[in-house]
Amino acid sequence: MDLPEPFLPETPPTETANEPHQLSDLTSQSWNLELLISGAALFATLSLPDFLDSLLAYYRYNLMTDTDFIHEALPTQTMALIKGGSYFLFGAFLAHFIMRAFWAGLVGLLAVYPDGIRYDQIYNLSQYARKRFAQEMGSLQDYIIRLDRRCNIIFALAFSLVLFLLVIATSYILFILLETILQVLLPPSLYNTVRELVAWILGIVLTVISLTATILNLPKFRDNPRFAPITFQYTKAFSLKPIQYIAYTFFSQIPKQVIKRRLIGILTIFFLAEFSFMVIDLVQGLGASDVLDSRSFMILRAPTKTANANSFDNLRNPGELVDKVSIQADVIREPYLRLFVSYPKLLDAELSKRFQEPNWPVSLSRQERREKRASWYLSVFETYFGVYLNDSLYKAPGFLFTQHVDTGQRGLTTVLITANLKTGRNMLKLTVPDSTNKPTPYCQIPFWYVPEN
Known part of the structure; x- marks a missing residue:
């Protein structure tokens, strides 16, 4: 009577006898x-x-x-x-x-x-x-x-x-x-509803996957001949084979x-x-890095009393993005101030809530429509941003679209004449309207004006 051979896992046939040596x-x-x-x-x-x-x-x-x-x-x-x-x-x-x-x-x-x-x-x-x-x-x-x-x-x-x-x-x-x-x-009116629905669906799916994996991995299911193939397929579906080779080697040794x-x-x-x-x-x-510092008599979150190197083109690290606003230097010698206002994508939502683009006549050519749209965009920014030098408001700062030469950022630029500035420290301030259209500080840059003799 022949005895049954013991079970051995199937292995692919070796191509050569020298494979172990290789x-x-x-x-x-x-x-x-x-x-x-x-x-x-x-x-x-x-x-x-x-x-x-x-x-x-x-x-x-x-x-x-x-x-x-x-x-x-x-x-x-x-x-x-x-x-x-x-x-x-x-x-x-x-x-x-x-x-x-x-x-x-x-x-x-x-x-x-x-x-x-x-x-x-x-x-x-x-x-x-x-x-x-x-x-x-x-x-x-x-x-x-x-x-x-x-x-x-x-x-x-x-x-x-x-x-x-x-x-x-x-x-x-x-x-x-x-x-x-x-x-x-999706339109804004439908976005929040669909977003919450998708979040709930994803949460439920992830919870079901996690609970199913935990239950199937219990010994009474994992070792049950009826559930073993399901457990195997489930484990295989949610595993990466490169990680499995390494993990199973550790687990077995x-x-x-x-x-x-x-x-x-x-x-x-x-x-x-x-x-x-x-x-x-x-x-x-969040600009709150100074909370990790132990100096008792210094704070870096008071804009009117802090010289932020990011706001000055001559002090900012090459390639570092402008946070909000920048001028050419911390010490201005020229009779003008070169202003750059960055335009982050985040600003789109705020502007879209406040300003509605006009319906341009169909008779306009593409070039005419582009020119009118650009002029309207610039008027939007001049309405939205209030530009002050000390206490003087520039009602028409004359913004133009630009791309920053060092960082490649898209934004606005203009040149402010410094004829009425005092020698010494001055303040550039930009404001934006709040929910009640009251001007609130957007960015403040203290700088020094020392005119050339």
Whole structure:
């Protein structure tokens, strides 16, 4: 009577008998490629945060249409996730680079001294110390193997965690895009209703997916022959295969409790760092960075008493976007003031509420219609913005459309004559109407006027 063969998982047929040896040769020669990747990644991750900051500034100026949570905080959180991932990668690659370089040095040392550490030949140790070091340290060959494994684990763990974070960041980006599409396609009267409905639907779908995954993962369902195929398909549908290869390798090789402790520790440290990045970005975006400073007799949130370098073309960092308004310098020597008013996308909603474009005659040519529309747009800005030099109001500042030569920002420009300015400190002030059409401060720039003799 033939006994049944034990169950074995199906494996694809091997193409050659030398495939295990090829894999062994590949892994033994991958260290030099790992060093190259780590070095390149160190350079890339250092430059990525600055690129993300400029990308977030571009979004806030050119794309952001509202100041609610989705438009203001969610993009900041997305950038904080990616920035935190880049810093985590930098730390992981730096540790890997150092460890792998040390490993290469030990391999070279072993090539020179094939016997490794001969504890019985160490003359400046006692017999007891030789025995204990031999027990605790082991051979040089074993240490090289352990170090090689740790290098590989760091490499794999860094990529798996960053892929996981990119999935979260991508979901945030898709949510922001959905919100923006709804805002563009729907009229304002219908937008809020549809937005709340979509938010409820997405919340319910995500809750159902999470609860279903939790229930199907219970042992009584997971191990049940009737539900096992469903659980498998569900797990497969909501998993990334590259992460699965790494995660399942760890889960099958490391005890469950050890994995839990390590994951909790790593995720706690990372999300605390990510949360701190998000808070810093929000604080800086709100102009409240001085709350983190401990100086008792200084405040940087009093516009009439603060010289903000961003408001002066000669002091602002090259390429840094103008927050609201800028002039050519903090010390004006010329008999004029060159004024630039930035036009963020966020301003569209406010202007659309207050001003309704006229119905232009159909008989107008395209060029005539464009000229009339441009003149009407400029009159809207001159009505909306009040421009003051000290206490003098410019009733017709003479705005023109422009694109800033340094930052590429679109906005308004004009030249204000400084004939009536006093020598010394002066104040440029722009106001906008509030809900009752009362002028409220929009931006205030203190500057010095020192005319040329």
